Amino acid sequence: MSAASDRRELRLARRTGSHRCSDHLVVAPLWVAYNVNLGTLLRTCDAVGACMAVPASPHYLEALARGDTLVRRPCIHWLDCERERWVEAQRALGWRIVAVELAERSVSLPRLEVAREPTIVLLGHESSGIPEEMVDAADTCVEIPMLGVGRSLNVAVAGSLVLYRLAGLA
Ligand SMILES: C[S@@+](CC[C@H](N)C(=O)[O-])C[C@H]1O[C@@H](n2cnc3c(N)ncnc32)[C@H](O)[C@@H]1O
Structure with a gap:
């Protein structure tokens, strides 16, 4: 049997799940x-069983239509109001808000616990990050340690690392 067909069989055996709307882990790349x-x-949402929440703007509608390479995509929750108000509203409903960002009070990724309560993960813009007031309003900030000279990671890499951790898969 070839390596390719071995891999196909492994995939069939191990990837049996289908996406269900997550009631506990939602990534919100609101400024990406x-x-x-x-x-x-x-794709990371699919892998860890998370949903995604984004503004219902032409930018996100187009980006997610183009970037969707999955057979069945994860749930996308379209915001029905302005970003800051949406985050506040989710918080009032009992969601814990985790901002993935460098901040004075950030905890280091290895210290981040698995999400045991409904959690929303905020990710920032590629050059300006998460707005300061949203970082301040978050329940938890998490920083991914870096040993190199780069100032930050790519936002999709950063988000994926945090999602894997919160999902208890890394
Ligand atoms: C490319 S970074 C933005 C960097 C921006 N120049 C700044 O200094 O805020 C884009 C997003 O990725 C996430 N990110 C990247 N590296 C990170 C790290 N080491 N720790 C935490 N978040 C990180 C954050 O959500 C950030 O807003």
């Missing part, structure tokens, strides 16, 4: 600009 990053995050 590049289509490719949104497409990558959508």
Whole structure:
């Protein structure tokens, strides 16, 4: 049997799940600009069983239509109001807000616990990050340690690392 067909069989045996709307893990890349990053995050949502929440703007509608390479895509929750108000409203409903961002009070990723309560993960713009007031309003901020000279990771990489951790898969 060839390596390719071995892999196909392994995939069939191990990827038996189908996406259901997550009632506990939602990624909200509310300020992300590049289509490719949104497409990558959508694949991570599928992998960890999370949903995605984004503004219902032409930018996100187009980016997610283009970046969707999955047979069946994860749930996308379209915001029905302005971003900041939506985050506040979810918080009032009992969701814990985790901002993935460098901040004075950020906890380091290895110390982040698995999400045991409904959690929304905020991700920032590729050049300006998450707006300061949203970082301040979050329940938890998480920073991914970096040893190199780069100032930050690609946002889809950062989001994926945090989602894997919160989902208890890494
Ligand atoms: C490319 S970074 C933005 C960097 C921006 N120049 C700044 O200094 O805020 C885009 C997003 O990825 C996430 N990110 C990237 N690297 C990170 C890290 N090491 N720790 C936490 N979040 C990170 C954050 O959500 C950030 O807003």
